[in-house]
Amino acid sequence: MDISFLYPLIETVAKVLFFTFGLVLPLVAYSTYAERKLSAIIQDRVGPNRVGIPLTLLGFKKDIPLFGLIQPIADGVKGLLKEDFTPTYVRKFFFWIAPALTAIPAFLTLAVIPFGSQITIPFIDYTVNLTIADLNVGPLFVFAIASLSVYGITFAGWASNNKYSFFGGVRSCAQMISYEIALGLSLIPVLMFFGELNLGSIVEQQAHGGWTLLPLWNESGFILSEAYWSHQDAFLNWFMLIPLGIAFIVFTVSIFAETNRMPFDLPECETELVGGYHTEYSSMKFALFFIGEYTAMIVGSAIIITLFLGGWSLGFGLDRLLLWDHELGAWKSYAGIVHLGCFMTKIVAFVLFFILIRWTVPRFRYDQLMRLGWVVFFELALINIFIAAIILMWNTDGFTTVPKIISIISLSVFSFLMIWLAKSINTKRGSHSMPQS
């Protein structure tokens, strides 16, 4: 019987199940372990080191500890078995729906992440693209769905019917809206550079033409060879490092703020708000907030890696070795597996970076957070778009000297006005010397 018409359906289901339950959820579980272990190292403690294979349950004398690697499973079981306590004074419906509203958007955004290039399954000769949905609006889709996750935290704070939880919810609402602006604007230079909104094509361009932040090779060759500099975009890549580097910094910091991670975890700031929006939550509902936060963190790092650090590509011209006959787009059948491994390695590295930042940088004050978002990043991202546009304009034929000079003058006037404005806001705020929340 010919079942080849079912392949696309099977492919989609398999990809959804594998990427969500096979890759991201275990990664979520083990990033909690990594977080506890790394924080222990930084604070000179031991960290979780006991939970292993529980042989004592079977009557043996000793457990096998395995450096506490089974800890996440024990945590999950604990979450499920603990009493799920709902206070009587909460708004029941919203109290129940809030944890789901945090976790679901985080998982939905996984749909457009390109986890790898392609795998060709032998015997049936069927090519699988390692992206669940190869949309033409990739980054916008991620922003759109991620912006829905603000409802979860806000509803959690409001439904708890508790002042401190409510403060946490309102804070997170204001914080996420503010940083979404910086997030969106900082991305524009990158999209201008690639002329593309499809994350898969963006990575493919980076695989052969050099990573966005590391243009050490291109289609013609490696940087030290003469062929590299004879390529038409060789100089453009290096000039674009200025706006793209700024975009990278603004984008990464905004991702920290969007995922409510330290140093921007004001919504759950223990010193001021008990536990913030999840004070009243217990057991699995509480765990869902954590799963949502860690998934958002993993998706955030995946987006940063995809846009700036080459996504799934091996880089340094090594991707060429995975092509049939050096023909672009014709990947070998196992190329996807190599790329998937590369992508996961990069994600793990970035998650460790997230964790390292959390345990080294102290928390911001709320007014500092808002000022950073609205006064520094907003202006910086706007100026950055101008810089990128001018560099791209110099690279495009068909512009005479007059518009080029006018654009540079307008850039300097615009930047001067922006910086002057930002400074005046800062000094005005400073004269009050009262933290606003």
Added chain:
Amino acid sequence: MLSPIFYLFAAITLLGGIGVIAWKNPVSSALCMVASFVGIAGLFVGLNAYFVGVLQVLVYAGAIMVLFIFIIMLLDLKPSKYASFPPPTIAAAILIPLVIMFQLVVVISKTEAQPILINEASLKAAEKTELSLDPEAPNYIAKDSKIRKELSEGKLPDVHLIGNKLFTEFHFPLQVIGLLLLVATVGCIVLSRNTNSSQE
């Protein structure tokens, strides 16, 4: 044939819309409105307008409704107390939807009901017939542009098409709208600043 996905999202849109007016609690109403917006976004995606659908979620569900809910929560609005509405309200509530319905029926009856099929073949054909190589024509697209490349591969470059239209043919209205929004923003700041200074 309409796909089952269409019915799913249409149901979400309609149920969300009903929920907005059926619930007395303002936060519930706002949440229903979010559901309705997500449903509309799904309908746009079903029409191959991915960009518009995503913007619908990004702008309306993700930003504007968040601000609504923010304000509702901050003001701690109580569920509306109206047990029954005054007659003029009911009359307006019947009349305005009727006018809109009438308009909708007229528009639909006037348009030629030809389903537009979007598939690989039609997109490849559109690249040849719908676009012009004459720089003066309104549908001019340069020869080696991304739009032509994508269309000839049988893909719909909706973002590039919208961008091209907005920044060439409709560039002036776009700038005017931008200015309008700027005026509104400045007005907002001026109004809120004034109340602050009078209190001090």
